Amino acid sequence: MVRYFRLLRLFFRTELQYELEYRLNLLLEILQTAVVTATSVGAVLVLFTYTTVLNGWDLGAMLVLLGCFYLVQGFGELVLQPSFEKFMEHVRLGTLDFALLKPVSPQFLVTLRHFQVVQLAQMALGAIVVAVGLSRIPSVGTFEAVGFPIALVCGFALIYALLLALSTFAFWFVRVDNLMALYWSFMDAGRFPVDVYPGWLRVTLSSAVPIGVAVTVPAQVIAGRLDVAGLGLLVVGSVAAFFLASWFWRLGLRSYTGASA
């Protein structure tokens, strides 16, 4: 376990050094993230000039939700997107061999290998938006304070499981970029609570692509809209999704034939 953390730190450090080579570019990208976040907050503020609650979510809770959206999306783009893109390229080129030969869990090595360090800025901005939203919520109890990080980690795990399952199809179909693009386009829907969407879209967002759950539930916890049972269900569901996706990945790995084999 310790070894895995050390490896993770090493991966992160090399990517950070790489990014720091292009400092102006890094600065511009952080600025872009800031503009994107600010305009999204602006959009929510425009909606709230016409109402004080949106499906039972007041402005404070809504900002917490938007912050969670950027935390979850930022996590996805920080490590999952770059790693999974490389993974699919490895399958296509047959270079996955090199990862399989190393004496660590191949799933770990493939899925948490690459970082887009600049996305930490997106997560930081998300955290700021959460904090601003929190300042408008009168009181946060112990359960909410403890439950929130748990729910957020579950959200990360759900996104991880979903992307892992989707990218596993690369073992059979090689080119699955389109499937991943589908995921990113649905991701955008997470910026509003999943209960505002009509039937078919809500079902899609909470079961098939659990983006709605990953973003909405942490915000629900902190806004005091979720009980212990609900949180427990989320934890069980996320753990199950994680193991199911990992099992599916190993199943796919058996169909991998390697370079020019």
Added chain:
Amino acid sequence: MIRIYRALLVAQIQAASQYRVQSILWMLFAVIRPVIFLAAWVAVANAQGGQIGAYDVRDFAAYYVALSLVLNLATSWNAYEFEFEVRMGRLSPKLLRPLHPIHYAVVENIVWKLTTIVPLTIVLVFVSITFDARFRTTPAHLILFVPSVLLAAVLSFLTGWVLATMAFWTTRVHALSTFWDRAGFIFAGQIAPLALLPGPLQTISLALPFGYVLGVPAEILRGGVNVNTALLLMAGQVIWVVVFYIALQRVWRVGIKQYSAVGA
């Protein structure tokens, strides 16, 4: 010129038909964001008793369906590709040909729109039924919509090219186009119909080109403005098209002298 365009069209249609699944997926991008904001506005309207300003729930539905169609018909994404071509030096062979590179982009855009219009319409009919959209469109609106969406497409194409041309000086225009896109996100009518933007934002939206690309044609298609207002708004579109046409000619002429393929 017509013969050149016919040849380019045929070639581009053949190229596009190789990526059918891709084009349908990219089309979904044009639908998903409007549906997201439609759902949010429906929730807001319901919280306020079903009516916000002149819009009720079914008007919001009609507006966002129209917006989604306009988003697909009017927007182009040249800035991203052009940056790539300048950075990789791939623009050089195109410059040697006897045809201005802009024509390739025109044809690419036309073909993209033709190939996505049928699946998009099917999806939009589905969305209209789900949200029970009510269009107030009269035949006059439909007649005005055609030139209006054309103007919007030309305007968006020209602004995209002016932005892209900045790559001659900076090589990277990605940041610039992100800022432009986000301004469009706020001002073009995506987060709210133009009439519902708070005062100063609405002024900016109609004083700058943003509103004319999406919000104006969408309102005309939905029948949300009367004929006189529509004509006034279209005059605004014409003005901005002229401004950006002149700007592009100037910028291109100066920029092309500046261009030296990266690595050359």
